[in-house]
Amino acid sequence: MSMAFTDAQLAAFMDGTLEDDALIAAIETAINADPALAERAEALAGASGTAAAVRDAFAPVLEAPVPEHLARILAAPARAEVIDLAAARAARALPPTANDAGGSWRWPQFAAMAASLALGVMIGGPLLTGGGRTAASDGSLVLASADVAAMLDSAPSGQAVDLASLGTGEVVLTFRGADGRLCRQFMIAGAGATGDALACADNAGEWQIEAYGRRAAPVGEMKLAGGDAAPAVVAAVDAIIASDPLVGADEAAALGRK
Amino acid sequence: MIPDDTTRQALIALIPRLRRFARVLTGNLADADDVVQACLEKAMLSLDQWQPGTRLDSWVFRIARNTWIDDRRRAHNRAGHEDIGELLDLAGEDGVAIAEASAEARMVRAAVDRLPPEQRDVVALVMLEEFSYREAAEALGLPIGTVMSRLSRAKTALAKQIAEEGTTP
Numbered sequence: 024m025s026m027a028f029t030d031a032q033l034a035a036f037m038d039g040t041l042e043d044d045a046l047i048a049a050i051e052t053a054i055n056a057d058p059a060l061a062e063r064a065e066a067l068a069g070a071s072g073t074a075a076a077v078r079d080a081f082a083p084v085l086e087a088p089v090p091e092h093l094a095r096i097l098a099a100p101a102r103a104e105v106i107d108l109a110a111a112r113a114a115r116a117l118p119p120t121a122n123d124a125g126g127s128w129r130w131p132q133f134a135a136m137a138a139s140l141a142l143g144v145m146i147g148g149p150l151l152t153g154g155g156r157t158a159a160s161d162g163s164l165v166l167a168s169a170d171v172a173a174m175l176d177s178a179p180s181g182q183a184v185d186l187a188s189l190g191t192g193e194v195v196l197t198f199r200g201a202d203g204r205l206c207r208q209f210m211i212a213g214a215g216a217t218g219d220a221l222a223c224a225d226n227a228g229e230w231q232i233e234a235y236g237r238r239a240a241p242v243g244e245m246k247l248a249g250g251d252a253a254p255a256v257v258a259a260v261d262a263i264i265a266s267d268p269l270v271g272a273d274e275a276a277a278l279g280r281k
Numbered sequence: 282m283i284p285d286d287t288t289r290q291a292l293i294a295l296i297p298r299l300r301r302f303a304r305v306l307t308g309n310l311a312d313a314d315d316v317v318q319a320c321l322e323k324a325m326l327s328l329d330q331w332q333p334g335t336r337l338d339s340w341v342f343r344i345a346r347n348t349w350i351d352d353r354r355r356a357h358n359r360a361g362h363e364d365i366g367e368l369l370d371l372a373g374e375d376g377v378a379i380a381e382a383s384a385e386a387r388m389v390r391a392a393v394d395r396l397p398p399e400q401r402d403v404v405a406l407v408m409l410e411e412f413s414y415r416e417a418a419e420a421l422g423l424p425i426g427t428v429m430s431r432l433s434r435a436k437t438a439l440a441k442q443i444a445e446e447g448t449t450p
Contacts, residue, residue, distance in 0.1 A: 037433065039432070050426070056426075061415075061429070080385075080386040081301050094296065096325065
């Protein structure tokens, strides 16, 4: 049976240059029945330029920082329940629900999964990676979206703002940094994705992105209690914040002279 | 069972490869991370089923693939949508954009994403993970000839799409 195929046919089969469907199926069947033919075919395989291109194309995924919530699974003792993907997906689609249990200035909780699509679109340049990344050292992160800049310029904390194609935005915290700059932490919920960011006004009144990141995915019911923003953003706020949260008239006045 | 530190470290070291594997299966990084998350949870709970001396990566990839298959089946039953990944991908590059991704890399990823699901796991293991055909066959529970033919068809489709896209800037 295995002699029915020529070396050229087997080599073409291995390299993906054989386009005869029936012949491909016949070779598959024959190889499944004959380990020696499998070895013969394998020996005839040439180097694949396609494989190299595919490896290159997916290399950024391999190099992206591992999201904290994934590493955390392995840091903790084994858990008694297994996450239900369907439930996770459903949770992702839930509307925002307020939860101030986390502290006076922390996020309201949004049961949203986070791929920071909106922030990726908004920020441009060095785009978002999975784990969230502080960008303070990179001065190039100027806010590109006029809609988002307008929200930061004037919207009070806690007010949902329509950001057109980006989705819905909301400033969740306004404060002064240790260097006196006015800073605002905000979120953007796009289609099925939620991102977090921290922006501070520079001397010219332009908003500079200090940190951005993805929202951690809820894991079953276990992680929902915290409801934290992206860890990189929370860390950046912690590092910079030097005033009480500005709200109401204080916030409006600060925005007037940022 | 609580895994010992060595195994836990080995699993942590595997996460980037697991994400890449799941990204190829699901077609976008958000769904991939859901799969990775569920996979790691399951791996932690059933670590006693892994036989020391056998490949840990292969074992974990198999869990990830089964998770993805279950998830697709459930999504299909629930929503009537076959390919959630395809729908989500319309929203943008991987949901999470990847730094400085070249147009070429994006095009190749899109070509991989258009492959039928049963070719994507073979591509992920043989092309990306550089498993041998035998190892891939064992990890996927498929006969080796079937792995070879799926990869053959995938290579044909990829080469065609890459050639087409490459000539039309």
